[in-house]
Amino acid sequence: MDRFLRLAALLQEAKARFVVIGVWGANYYAKSASTLFTTQDRDLFLPSEPGNLLLVWQSCRLAGLALSTGDEPLGEPIDDFLAERVIEGRALTQATDGRGLDVDLTLVMEGFGFEEVWNDRRLFRVEDVEIPVARLSHIVASKSKANRPKDRLFLETHAEALRRLIEGS
């Protein structure tokens, strides 16, 4: 099984809540391989709930991923106390297998709260694993609000891809 799928399956099994956002999320709405965007990172949006964050961390460990925050390995032990501190700081946790699977576990999606994104998510299927993905409209609206150079680049490229798609429809 694909490494990300294994993680997604473990997250589902643990009943952890997460939504795929960012460029990877947008890729699920692509119409063909030629309109996929290249990105290394997969962004998972999580609720600010210590118990859920702990489930996600544990699933990452089971999937063989190393956890870090900032440039440092995540502290030990991974428990409710640590999860609460990370949530207080709205800190990003990163999970990686060191071989190309890099997952950002974020508690923040610019312009949106978790429940709004969760309630409107799409449930796509990859092999036999359900993948919760944010609405495309939420992904692009968030990127427009974040307004970083990489967000502007994505939006400009995405608009061009949409224009070609519509012209060819």
Added chain:
Amino acid sequence: MRFPDDSAAQAPDLSVNESGFRLSESYLAAIAWIENLPQNQNGSDKTWVEEAIEESRLHFAKAVRVS
């Protein structure tokens, strides 16, 4: 499936101002169209997306500098 509104189909554009992007009406209409396509409803099989991205990753992982 055709884009339903020919007027909105003309070049989705993005406008920039100091506070960030303003997503134009035509762009938002295009996004809504994409979201409503049959292949983007709950339960749709997106295995091909993961396969295509993995194929691309493996392809570029083999790249070597030749000069």
